[in-house]
Structure formats: C-alpha cells, structure tokens
Amino acid sequence: MNAQRLLQRFVCYAQVDTTAVPNAGRYPSSEGQFELGRILAAELRELRLADVEQDEHGIVWGTLPSNVAHKVDPFALCAHLDTSPETTGKNVKPQVWREYAGGDLTLPGDKSRVIRVADNPELTRCRGKTIVTTDGTTLLGADDKAGLAVIVEAIAYLVEHPEIEHGPVRLCFTCDEEIGHGVDHVDPKKLAAVCCYTLDGAGRDEIDVETFSADLAIVTVRGVNIHPSIGKGRMVNAVRGAAMFVERLPRDRLSPETTDGRDGFVHPYTIEGGVAETTVHVLLRDFDAARLRDQERLLRETAAAVERDLAGLAIEVQVTTQYRNMAEGMPKEPRAAAYAELAHQNLGRTPKLSIIRGGTDGSRLTEIGVPTPNLSTGEQNPHSPLEWCCLEDLAAAAEVLVELAKVWAQGGRPT
Ligand SMILES: [Zn+2]
Secondary structure, X not given: OOHHXXXXXHHHHHXXXXXXXOOOOOOOOOHHHHHHHHHHHHHHHHOOOXXXXXXXXXXXXXXXXXXXXXXXXXXXXXXXXXXXXOOOOOOOOOEEXXXXXXXXXXXXXXXXXXXOOOOOHHHHHHOOOOEEEOOOOOOOOHHHHHHHHHHHHHHHHXXXXXXXXXXXXXXXXXXXXXXXOOOOOOOHHHHOOOEEEEEEEEOOOEEEEEEOEEEEEEEEEEOEOOOHHHOOOOOEOHHHHHHXXXXXXXXXXXXXXXXXXXXXXXXXXXXXXXXXXXEEEEEEEEOOHHHHHHHHHHHHHHHHXXXXXXXXXXXXXXXXXXXXXXXXXXXXXXXXXXXXXXXXXXXXXXOEEEEEOOOOHHHHHHHOOXXXXXXXXXXXXXXXXXXXXXXXXXXXXXXXXXXXXXXXXXXXXXX
C-alpha cells in the first residue's frame, strides 16, 4: 500500500469543510460536500473507473470493472462525505506526528486539549508509527474521510496491480449521513451490488454486523395559556407537564447514562416550548426491534399517567421508524460478513465481529435489501477535537479491501 499517498489523500479531504447542517432545507446540507465530491469524482476519473458520476444529490458513484473472464457478483464500498455538526469542521489543520514516540499528545492550537494515553490505550500500539490529529480547535473528520481515503487508495492499488484478480466493485460516497440522511437518495437498483461495505468504523479489524433498531418519539404536551395574573384555576402549564413526563422516565435503567452492551434505552434529548405547548424528542433504541414496542408502550403509559395527574393537559405521543438492526437483513447475503472475515484471516489478522450502539448508512441499506456490514477505517474518538488516527491502521484497512476484492473473485476460497 502506498501509505504516503494515502496520507496525502486523507489530509486533502480533511481540509474541505463538509460539516452537515441539521434542518438546512437542502440536500446535501452544505456546499462543502459538493466540493469534496467533485475532488473525489475527479480522482476516480483519473483512475479510469467506469460510470463515474456526481449526481444531483451530491452522491459520487463509480465502478471498478471486473478484470476476470468468469462472472463475479459485484459488491459495493460506501463512505460518507459529511462530518458531524457536533464539532466544527471549518479550517481543519491536520497535524502529522511522524515516528510517534509515545506519551500524551498536546494539540498545538489549543494546549488545553490533550490526547492522553490513559484515555486512549490504542496509542500504545502506535509507537514509531504516524499519527494524525487536529490542532485542537476543530474535529479531524476521519469519520468518515478515513473511509473515503482508504477506499480510493485501495481502488488505486487494484488499478495499478492488474495481476490481482477482482470482480466488479461499485463505489458510492454518500452525503448527510451524520444527520440521518445518508441513504435518502441511494437507489439499490443503481447501487447494483449483492452487498455493500461501509468504511465507517472506529479502530482496527472490526466488522460490525449489528446496529441498534431505532425509533423517534415526538411527545407533544398541550396546556392552556392565559395571563398568569388571571391563571388561577384556568392555566394548564405544558412546561410543568413536560417536566413531569421526563421526570417519570426511568433513570437507573433504560437510559444512555446507565446502559451499555446489548441494553437499549429511552433517551429524552431535546425539550422546547412554552406554557401552551412543549415538545420533547425521545430516542428509542434497542438491538431487538420488538422491544421498541415496549418502550413506546412505556411512553404512552407515562403520558396517560401525567394527563391523569395534571387535569386539562393533553399529551400526544407520535413514534416514527428511523432504522432497523442490520442483523435482521444480513441472512439475505451471508457472504457479506463471511468474506470480510475471510479477507482479514487471509492477511493473518483476527477480525472481531461487533455491534454498534447506533446506526450507519448500512442499517438503512440493509433494510432496503443490500446487506451492509461496517468495517474499521482506523479512526479514533469520532466527532471530537481529540479525534486521531494512525496512518498504519488506515493502510491496514485498505489492505483488507484489496484482499476482499480477491476473495469475491475467488468465490470465497481461502488463499
Ligand atoms: Zn461516520
């Protein structure tokens, strides 16, 4: 793998501000996503890929055509162009720490920001390697620009090594994943692959085969507003009703603060409004979609109890589906995860099948019929100014993709 070129690609992509903007009223939600998409489309054209296109939604497509005579089922590789709005992605100044000597990394743009070994045990295996961080004032955007760089470098490697046999590989770079709209404009027919892999996972050698199942509940509390001077016996305060509602949700269990592993949660995360009407947004999450119905029942029972205790108040609970656990759709294409495991094993590495307490573009893709496990890219501490990645981990992720292309061409026979 050409690690220096991989680094150049990553640093180039990281410097384009592609922060997703919630409720922007347009797609993609920021101009920078178009700009980065243009850079990527140009790079794919330079590699002489087929079907290269940046569509009207900003999504970048391309195909590495098969170089073998026999028929090989196409798989797709996917990464997202946008970065999280949780930390600014403007003026990202990637810092490259070559031959990392070990120890804590104090970020030069804001010395209060320190990447500590104590919080990042992964750093200990990166001594002598190349680390990339921010200067402390922005995020790095390795989520998911590491994924983009890994895919493009792996494809470049395959183009430069025609002796490596591979089938068709479809590429799809999506927009606005971080605000839940990564797959809004991805047509599975256009993707035209039996399965897909998102390159959007932290760390090294992990294959995520399960995500949460997710619903959103919007709880609308309606009261009666009137001037407080004449409120006696007439005012019904929706703020008070919403506070009672939130107070009665479980805290010692079923909350993000008290759960991990396979346990789900009910998470009230915004509250806004006034005396007449207050709205609470609540995330419902569990690996078992059936349990989301129990969570919904809990919200409805809590709402009914608050209505009983605060006369005149009306509470409406509206639940919409967000995404489903990708494990439900994986059996449709068992080769998706199996070949990813085999690719790691062929490289002498031990893959770890894991679960994500969240969703990926793959949750939605799997739901619409394209089983999509998620692979590690090398990123660490996503969405944070303390984000970092190790160049050797990025290269290791690109090696997996090259091996994966071989495995698909060989129909899964061990090499
Ligand atoms: Zn991501």
